Amino acid sequence: MNSLDEAVAKNKIIQDNYFCYMRSHKRGPRWIVKYTISIVVDCILKLFFLFCGKPTQKHNYEISICTIFKNEAPFIKEWIEYHLLLGVDHFYLYNNNSEDDYLGVIEQYIEKGCVTLIDWPDNPGQISAYKHFYNNYRNDTHWVSFLDCDEFICPLIATSIKVWIKKFEKFPVIMMYWKMFGTSGRIMHDYTKSVIEQYFVSWPKLYNVGKLFYNTQYDVADFHLGMMHTLSVKYLGITIPPINIFGKFVMYGIHRAGKGKYDLQVNHYWSKSYQSYEAKHKRGDAAFGNSPRTYDYFLAHENRNTSFDFSIMRFIIQLKHRLNFLL
Numbered sequence: 001m002n003s004l005d006e007a008v009a010k011n012k013i014i015q016d017n018y019f020c021y022m023r024s025h026k027r028g029p030r031w032i033v034k035y036t037i038s039i040v041v042d043c044i045l046k047l048f049f050l051f052c053g054k055p056t057q058k059h060n061y062e063i064s065i066c067t068i069f070k071n072e073a074p075f076i077k078e079w080i081e082y083h084l085l086l087g088v089d090h091f092y093l094y095n096n097n098s099e100d101d102y103l104g105v106i107e108q109y110i111e112k113g114c115v116t117l118i119d120w121p122d123n124p125g126q127i128s129a130y131k132h133f134y135n136n137y138r139n140d141t142h143w144v145s146f147l148d149c150d151e152f153i154c155p156l157i158a159t160s161i162k163v164w165i166k167k168f169e170k171f172p173v174i175m176m177y178w179k180m181f182g183t184s185g186r187i188m189h190d191y192t193k194s195v196i197e198q199y200f201v202s203w204p205k206l207y208n209v210g211k212l213f214y215n216t217q218y219d220v221a222d223f224h225l226g227m228m229h230t231l232s233v234k235y236l237g238i239t240i241p242p243i244n245i246f247g248k249f250v251m252y253g254i255h256r257a258g259k260g261k262y263d264l265q266v267n268h269y270w271s272k273s274y275q276s277y278e279a280k281h282k283r284g285d286a287a288f289g290n291s292p293r294t295y296d297y298f299l300a301h302e303n304r305n306t307s308f309d310f311s312i313m314r315f316i317i318q319l320k321h322r323l324n325f326l327l
Contacts, residue, residue: 015205017257017260018205018206018255018257018260019177019205019206019207019208019255019257020180020203020204020205020206020207020208020304021207021208022207022300031254034251034252034254035252035254035256037251037252038248038249038251038252038254038256039256041249041251042248042249042251042256045240045243045249046249049170049171050170052236053170053171054217054218054235056142056169056217057142057217059139059140059141059142059216060090060140060141061089061090061140061141061142062087062089062141062142062143062162063087063088063089063141063142063143063144063145063161063162063165063213064088064089064090064091064092064137064140064141064143064144064145065083065088065090065091065092065144065145065146065147066091066092066094066129066130066133066137066144066145066146066147067091067092067093067094067146067147067148067149068094068096068120068125068126068129068148069093069094069095069096069098069102069148069149070095070096070097070098070283071098071099071100071102071279071283072098072100072102072149073098073100073101073102073104073105074100074189074191075149075150075195075272076102076105076106076149077105077106077323078194078195078196078319078323079149079152079195080106080109080114080115081319081322081323082152082196082315082319083152083153083161084114084322085315085318085319085322086153086155086159086160086161086315087160087161087162087163088161089114089141090114090115090116090140090141091109091114091115091116092116092118092133092137092144093106093115093116093117093118094118094119094120094125094129094132094133095117095118095119095120096120096121096122096123096125096129097121097123103117116137118132120132126228127223127224127225127227130146130223130227130228131223134220134223138216139216141216142215142216142217143165143213143214143215143216144213144214144216145176145211145212145213145214146211146212146214146227146228147211147228147266150195150268150269150270150272151178151211151266151267151268151269152195152196152266152267152269152312153176153264153266153267154179154264154265154266154267154311154312155263155264156262156263156264156265156311157263158263158264159315164263164264165213168213168243171215171243172214172215172217172218172233172235172240172242173212173213173214173215173218173231173232173233173240173241173242173243174212174213174242174243174244174245175210175211175212175230175242175243175244175245175250176210176211176212176213176244176245176264176265176266177206177207177208177209177210177244177245177255177262177265177266178206178207178209178210178211178265178266178267178268179202179203179206179207179265179266179267179268179309180202180203180207180268180270180301180304180305181199181200181201181202181267181268181269181270181271181305181309182199182201182202182270182271182301182302182305183199183201183271183272183273183274183277183302183305184198184199184200184201184305185201186198186199186272186273186274187273187274187275188273188275189272189273189275189276194316194319194320194323195269195272196267196269196312196313196315196316196319197313197316198272198273199269199272200308200309200310200313201305201307201308202305202307202308202309203304203305203306203307204304204306204307206262206265207268208255209229210229210266210268211228211229211266212228212229212230212231212242214231214233215233218233218234218235218240219233219234219235220232220233220234221233221234221239221240230242230250244256244257245262245263245264245265246258246260246261246262265311267309267311267312270301271298271301271302274298277293277298280293281293281294
C-alpha cells in the first residue's frame with residue numbers, strides 16, 4: 001500500500017474543496033493556531049502594502065520568464081510562442097548541457113531580441129542559474145517567473161498576463177498553483193501536434209504547489225532549493241511571504257482560498273507521454289541532479305488524473321497560427 005492509499009485508509013486529509021495534496025494534512029489544535037495567525041498577519045500585510053509598498057519603476061520589460069532547460073528542442077518553440085501570445089516580453093534561457101538542436105529552434109527569438117541565452121553547465125544548476133539571473137538581469141524586468149518548459153501559465157478569464165497581474169502590482173511575490181496533467185493515456189508523443197491539445201486529463205483540483213511571479217523591486221530573502229515554488233522577500237527588515245491567486249498570504253504552508261474563486265492556473269504537463277516521461281527521467285534533474293522520477297513516482301501522480309480540463313484550449317487557434325500549423 002502506497003502513502004496515498006494509507007492516507008485514504010486512515011481517513012486523513014488528502015484534498016479539500018480547492019486543493020489536492022500529495023501528503024496527508026493533519027488539522028489539529030496547532031494547525032488552528034497557525035491558521036488564525038495567518039489570517040491576522042494577512043490583514044496587516046495588506047494594509048502595509050496599501051500604504052508602504054514600493055512605487056513601480058520603469059524597466060525594459062514588464063514580464064519575463066527565467067528558465068533552465070535541457071533537451072527541450074521539440075517543445076520549446078510552442079512554449080515560447082504560447083507565452084508571447086499571453087504578453088510575456090522576454091525570456092532568460094539557461095541551457096543546461098543540451099545535446100539536441102535547441103539553438104536552431106530559438107535562434108530566431110534571439111535575433112528578435114526576446115530571448116537572452118546563457119550556457120549554464122552546472123549540475124545541478126537550477127538555483128545557481130536563478131542566482132545568476134538575480135545578480136545580472138534582475139533590474140531589466142518588473143516581474144519574472146522561474147518557470148519550466150513543461151509549465152504553461154493559463155489565465156481563465158483575462159487573455160493577457162499583463163492585464164491579470166495589475167491587481168497584484170503592490171505585492172512582492174504572487175503564488176500561482178499547478179493544475180497537474182498526465183499522459184492522457186499516450187505512450188508516444190505526437191510531434192505533429194501541440195502539447196496543450198494532446199494532454200487534457202488532469203487532477204480534479206489545483207495542487208497546493210506551483211510557481212511564482214517575483215516583483216524584482218524587492219530583495220530576495222533567501223536562495224534555497226524550492227525557491228521557484230515558495231519565495232519570500234525582505235522589505236524594511238520584514239520577511240514577506242507570497243500572496244496567492246486567491247489574494248491570501250501563504251504562511252506555515254497553509255494555502256487559504258477564501259470563497260475559492262480564482263482566475264489563473266499553471267498547467268503543468270509533468271509527464272506528457274509515458275515515453276517523454278521516461279526520457280526526462282533519464283536525462284536528470286536541474287534541481288537535484290539525479291532524477292526522482294521513478295515508476296512509483298509516476299503512478300503516484302498519474303493515478304490522480306480523474307478529470308478533464310480544456311481551459312487552455314481557447315488559445316489553441318491563435319497558437320497554431322503562430323506555429324504555422326494553419327495554411
